[in-house]
Amino acid sequence: MGSQWYIENTNVGNKEVAEDWRIRGYNPLTPPNLLQHEIPQTPASKQGVIRSRQEAANVVNGTDPLNRLMVIIGPCSIHDPEAAMDYCHRLLKMKEKYKGELLIIMRSYLEKPRTTVGWKGLINDPDIDNSFQINKGLRVSRQLFVDLTDKGMPIASEMLDTISPQFLADLLSVGAIGARTTESQLHRELASGLSFPVGFKNGTEGSLDVAVDAIGAVRHPHHFLSVTKPGVVAIVGTVGNEDCFVILRGGKKGTNYDAASIAEAKAKLTEKGLNARLMVDCSHGNSLKDHRNQPKVAAVLADQIASGEQAIMGVMIESNINEGNQKVSSQGKAGLKYGVSITGCLHRLGRYGERLRNARERSQNNEGSVARQHDNDEAQNGVFVVFVLILGGQNKPGILNGIGRQMRRRQILPVSFTIIFTRENVGLITENVDGLLANPRAMAPKALNMQDIDVSACLSSAEIPSNKTTRSK
Numbered sequence: 001m002g003s004q005w006y007i008e009n010t011n012v013g014n015k016e017v018a019e020d021w022r023i024r025g026y027n028p029l030t031p032p033n034l035l036q037h038e039i040p041q042t043p044a045s046k047q048g049v050i051r052s053r054q055e056a057a058n059v060v061n062g063t064d065p066l067n068r069l070m071v072i073i074g075p076c077s078i079h080d081p082e083a084a085m086d087y088c089h090r091l092l093k094m095k096e097k098y099k100g101e102l103l104i105i106m107r108s109y110l111e112k113p114r115t116t117v118g119w120k121g122l123i124n125d126p127d128i129d130n131s132f133q134i135n136k137g138l139r140v141s142r143q144l145f146v147d148l149t150d151k152g153m154p155i156a157s158e159m160l161d162t163i164s165p166q167f168l169a170d171l172l173s174v175g176a177i178g179a180r181t182t183e184s185q186l187h188r189e190l191a192s193g194l195s196f197p198v199g200f201k202n203g204t205e206g207s208l209d210v211a212v213d214a215i216g217a218v219r220h221p222h223h224f225l226s227v228t229k230p231g232v233v234a235i236v237g238t239v240g241n242e243d244c245f246v247i248l249r250g251g252k253k254g255t256n257y258d259a260a261s262i263a264e265a266k267a268k269l270t271e272k273g274l275n276a277r278l279m280v281d282c283s284h285g286n287s288l289k290d291h292r293n294q295p296k297v298a299a300v301l302a303d304q305i306a307s308g309e310q311a312i313m314g315v316m317i318e319s320n321i322n323e324g325n326q327k328v329s330s331q332g333k334a335g336l337k338y339g340v341s342i343t344g345c346l347h348r349l350g351r352y353g354e355r356l357r358n359a360r361e362r363s364q365n366n367e368g369s370v371a372r373q374h375d376n377d378e379a380q381n382g383v384f385v386v387f388v389l390i391l392g393g394q395n396k397p398g399i400l401n402g403i404g405r406q407m408r409r410r411q412i413l414p415v416s417f418t419i420i421f422t423r424e425n426v427g428l429i430t431e432n433v434d435g436l437l438a439n440p441r442a443m444a445p446k447a448l449n450m451q452d453i454d455v456s457a458c459l460s461s462a463e464i465p466s467n468k469t470t471r472s473k
Contacts, residue, residue: 250285
């Protein structure tokens with residue numbers, strides 16, 4: 001069903017006219033300040049948004065007093081405001097539980113950039129029937145954002161154009177520029193004037209340079225065309241936004257959440273004199289477009305954070321009330337399953353409770369690269385201590401290591417076992433089993449890559465598996 005036009009174009013298809021022969025018609029757009037007047041931000045919403053914006057900026061810039069990890073988690077896109085509020089209530093419990101360690105922000109995307117065609121989001125087509133009632137979409141979206149923030153939930157959303165932020169930006173704590181638009185000059189100009197931190201994703205091919213260039217560009221003042229709050233077309237001048245960051249999301253060329261990719265991103269940001277702190281998207285290219293891989297990505301990131309990687313300041317996770325996705329049937333909204341995405345395929349929110357707990361334990365101290373401080377003679381003489389952790393019940397241990405006086409204190413998850421290397425011996429100590437299972441082999445401290453060691457094999461034998469080199473593809 002097509003839209004009914006307030007001003008219908010009678011010259012559609014008439015190539016004899018100089019312009020607009022491909023335009024079907026025009027409908028008036030509600031002025032931003034009128035919608036804000038009719039659906040005002042509540043005092044609780046305003047207070048919460050201002051506070052969470054500053055908290056997010058502190059995390060981005062490495063100045064958060066609690067040294068929290070930012071976690072942007074939520075649906076791929078919102079198509080059902082009722083389900084979004086339900087999700088919010090569930091997420092609020094996690095937000096409160098981990099408030100000292102995680103800054104949890106709800107992913108609240110209303111517009112979907114499409115590679116070709118498809119449903120473009122709640123603003124564009126709120127009834128999911130190709131009626132494109134955009135004024136209704138803006139109204140429904142603003143009411144939802146007011147309700148979410150009034151409950152105390154900070155929200156993040158993607159910026160797709162220079163007009164819709166005038167209706168909704170007062171309610172956002174974090175913004176994002178997607179992989180398809182990071183290279184767009186217009187979106188960089190827009191981000192330079194937004195009143196909150198903005199993340200730029202690497203390109204769909206996997207290019208990191210476009211995101212790094214974007215971070216550099218948005219720090220400067222810009223001028224561009226947009227509209228004022230009364231809806232009048234205007235030239236907008238900005239002062240620049242220094243609270244922006246890179247989001248690694250993988251691409252067609254492969255994933256970029258492994259340690260080597262993080263190091264490359266840090267190097268490129270540092271080379272340009274930019275803040276070398278970044279967020280990693282566990283979905284999209286990094287999950288190889290398979291939602292079942294998101295927990296694996298999160299586990300690898302948790303390992304890196306635990307080993308002292310300070311560049312990873314946040315993660316982005318796509319989840320919903322119920323797992324999977326669905327196509328819109330001929331029944332439209334009436335035929336949709338509750339709490340299931342109609343865009344990306346997602347995990348249930350509950351599956352990330354323990355993942356967030358893992359991240360919490362790894363994000364409390366930004367100084368150390370190991371869990372314990374060793375000031376004894378052995379440490380001074382070059383003892384290497386490696387703490388091997390069980391992540392999510394899987395035999396995928398991570399490592400922490402350090403040398404002598406460089407070791408610093410850090411809180412971590414309960415240690416499953418500790419492997420001690422010296423230049424003369426190698427041993428295995430378990431937390432739950434008394435004694436030392438000595439390994440007779442002498443082994444150079446740095447010669448062993450622990451990523452693929454099978455935990456059960458180590459616990460049942462004194463023999464440490466041979467070195468295996470692994471890297472995320």
